[in-house]
Amino acid sequence: MFKYSDVHKVIYPRRHEGIYKNRGDNPWVSVRIRQGVGRDPSKWFSNQLRVIAEVSRTYSDGRVMLGTRGDVEVFKVDFRLFNEVAARLKEAGLDPRDSCGNSVRNPIPCISQFCPYANINAEALSTFIGDYFRYRGEYESLPHRIKISVSACEKACAVPTAQDIGIVAKPNGKFNIYLGGGIGEHAFSAKLAFTNVDAEDLLPICVGIAEVFRRSGERRGFKWVIKLRGLDKVKEDVMAIAREVKPKLPKPPNLNPSFIKSRIINIKYPTGWVTADELVKLANVAERYGFGYVLLFNNQNAYIPVHEEVKEIKGLGNYEVRDPGPIYPEGPITVACIGSELCPPGLIDTTSLGRKIHVHLNELKEPIRIGISGCTHDCGMSWVSDIGLEPFGFKTRILVTIGGEPGQLGFIVGTVDPNDAELTVKAILGMYSKSGIHGIREFAVKIGIDAIRGELKKQVPSFQPPDNSVINIFGPE
Numbered sequence: 001m002f003k004y005s006d007v008h009k010v011i012y013p014r015r016h017e018g019i020y021k022n023r024g025d026n027p028w029v030s031v032r033i034r035q036g037v038g039r040d041p042s043k044w045f046s047n048q049l050r051v052i053a054e055v056s057r058t059y060s061d062g063r064v065m066l067g068t069r070g071d072v073e074v075f076k077v078d079f080r081l082f083n084e085v086a087a088r089l090k091e092a093g094l095d096p097r098d099s100c101g102n103s104v105r106n107p108i109p110c111i112s113q114f115c116p117y118a119n120i121n122a123e124a125l126s127t128f129i130g131d132y133f134r135y136r137g138e139y140e141s142l143p144h145r146i147k148i149s150v151s152a153c154e155k156a157c158a159v160p161t162a163q164d165i166g167i168v169a170k171p172n173g174k175f176n177i178y179l180g181g182g183i184g185e186h187a188f189s190a191k192l193a194f195t196n197v198d199a200e201d202l203l204p205i206c207v208g209i210a211e212v213f214r215r216s217g218e219r220r221g222f223k224w225v226i227k228l229r230g231l232d233k234v235k236e237d238v239m240a241i242a243r244e245v246k247p248k249l250p251k252p253p254n255l256n257p258s259f260i261k262s263r264i265i266n267i268k269y270p271t272g273w274v275t276a277d278e279l280v281k282l283a284n285v286a287e288r289y290g291f292g293y294v295l296l297f298n299n300q301n302a303y304i305p306v307h308e309e310v311k312e313i314k315g316l317g318n319y320e321v322r323d324p325g326p327i328y329p330e331g332p333i334t335v336a337c338i339g340s341e342l343c344p345p346g347l348i349d350t351t352s353l354g355r356k357i358h359v360h361l362n363e364l365k366e367p368i369r370i371g372i373s374g375c376t377h378d379c380g381m382s383w384v385s386d387i388g389l390e391p392f393g394f395k396t397r398i399l400v401t402i403g404g405e406p407g408q409l410g411f412i413v414g415t416v417d418p419n420d421a422e423l424t425v426k427a428i429l430g431m432y433s434k435s436g437i438h439g440i441r442e443f444a445v446k447i448g449i450d451a452i453r454g455e456l457k458k459q460v461p462s463f464q465p466p467d468n469s470v471i472n473i474f475g476p477e
């Protein structure tokens, strides 16, 4: 019998291979699947979706979850069968390695090939940077993970504010780089560190950051290196390494934007769960009406690019048809991490809560994103959602934030009991709706957080404004 306490011996050393332990005294792990080396991280081809469906049926319970970094997770896989699963995935060009543990994670690109605003090909840049770090032992055993995103324009849909390294392409062909973002416990908004960077300096700077971080040994994450040493000193150290390594590094590929004319079929999966049967359906639609692939991004939606003349899709159920364009916040959508059903630190059942909340959100029919996490790791990206819920503490309370955006963290409203979370969201949506204001951040700024707190005090029995415990856990910013 596998004991959860064996996790440190058995699973931890293998986390960089793309697994993490599921909750309880069982041999189950989650397998977080990325695209293989050399592949666009956002394009999931029909044959790959079929293989994932088959893996899920054979080794799991016939469900998968769409992650918030453009990856797909299969749960409840017996870790003793992991090598078999990984081999099956690799046959289809999929590879879980470097998706978990203290590795350089999937550098998530915005979907630039399907957006007319794109200044560059974000997918090509992501693939280039991601490939460099993959399978390199020194970057699979960092003090903590490193998260990178690439946005092809300054609308920054790939949420630079919440990344260790947020790359944003400018119209002049150069790049801004934001550093040290990190959400959840001690939520830090990334800082603009480098401006007007040339494409050929991006990888050297990323390597410089990974090296500075590796040598720091700071187990709480890169954001703390910046906090403790100061941004200027970190920049200096990064650039010293970047200059040294640049001559030995590969040059970036052609990054010219490459727009693909299409219409986009958008299928929402509130809380991220998709069945194996649905995956196969997506694969069939992509093959029959589109380009043979489905796009995944950071919001648990599936996007199928289809040929422009397609008017109707048969047998797909609920879907929307949209033009190519920005993909944030893209609501109504309720994004949730896996939560207490399977994740060891999970404090609440995110799936049930998310599904209840989504009913209220759907009624409003506004592009609002709700982010629900199961603990302070904030995999549900609550801090950058319009309304965020993040549980914490021994006597679980839920931190409520509002007005998060790709470039800015949300404002702290206060805390509620888990049982009042649905009521809280309903109350906020009610106030928003009555206000006539467009956009949740705009609403929060115009109405004022104090007024929102006052109303929540009346409507939600357990609501409390933030106190020192909240500042201690979620500070310093």
Ligand code: SF4
Pocket (backbone or CB within 6 Å): 110, 111, 112, 115, 116, 117, 118, 119, 151, 152, 153, 154, 155, 156, 157, 158, 325, 326, 327, 328
């Ligand atoms: S609007 Fe968003 S999706 Fe489009 S290029 Fe800009 S960042 Fe990318």
Ligand code: SF4
Pocket (backbone or CB within 6 Å): 337, 338, 339, 340, 343, 344, 345, 346, 347, 373, 374, 375, 376, 377, 378, 379, 380
């Ligand atoms: S936020 Fe917590 S509960 Fe949710 S997936 Fe991340 S670690 Fe697990």
